[in-house]
């Protein structure tokens with residue numbers, strides 16, 4: 001007969017084998033355009049992949065080509081083809097640096113609301129199959145607080161709010177935090193200060209945002225860290241490569257690697273919430289409830 005503790009160990013081991021592994025879904029948002037959301041998403045995703053994690057990056061920005069431009073990819077099809085049943089999700093996923101997987105979202109996201117229940121189920125299944133060996137899904141959102149941005153952000157476990165030292169960036173960050181809190185019950189956010197001239201500037205920006213949220217909202221803001229303003233990032237963008245790979249020794253690349261290690265140490269989401277299927281279900285639920293994920 002098995003010792004009781006041995007039996008427990010085996011049961012835990014078995015559950016781990018059978019249960020899908022938890023996936024961190026991280027939405028990168030911030031309200032304002034041009035604060036660095038796409039570059040933050042791409043470089044954090046590559047840096048996490050370089051740590052040996054299985055990472056997928058979902059380009060949820062409509063209209064403007066984003067992740068594909070920064071990485072020099074030319075997607076032939078996107079999520080809209082999957083939704084119309086013309087492609088399997090696995091067929092549209094592109095391989096990026098360090099084994100990173102990229103889902104070109106593009107116009108597919110706009111069509112989320114028009115799906116039949118069978119199509120919903122198909123999409124959830126497609127994502128669940130794909131998510132089997134994933135550790136993290138990073139979602140790069142568009143500027144503004146459109147329904148699309150909100151639906152992706154509210155479905156994520158972790159919300160990274162990118163800010164930079166411009167009044168419009170702070171007011172937009174505040175607006176999105178307020179909306180997610182008031183209408184969707186999100187109360188925890190991680191602030192990333194981008195394009196800072198010094199680490200002090202990063203802390204100052206975070207403190208400024210905290211002063212306003214502490215006064216008017218019941219939310220918790222954590223400081224993820226800051227990313228310096230660095231010409232190497234612009235050079236990398238021009239050569240369509242992530243700066244963590246194009247200029248790995250630059251200050252900006254080092255800070256992305258530090259932040260990726262920090263994220264990797266966050267506690268994993270637990271239970272059903274921690275599965276990719278949960279994210280897609282929540283995403284679709286919002287799109288239908290609120291009459292569309294269109295902008």
Ligand SMILES: Nc1ncnc2c1ncn2[C@@H]1O[C@H](COP(=O)(O)OP(=O)(O)O)[C@@H](O)[C@H]1O
Nearest residue numbers: 033034035036037038039195228229230233234
């Ligand atoms: N850390 C940084 N250092 C220097 N320039 C930056 C940095 N982050 C962003 N930029 C500049 O800002 C531009 C816009 O960044 P992007 O990631 O596309 O912003 P968003 O997705 O928020 O619109 C980049 O092309 C780059 O020129």
Ligand SMILES: [Mg+2]
Nearest residue numbers: 037038061066
């Ligand atoms: Mg962008």
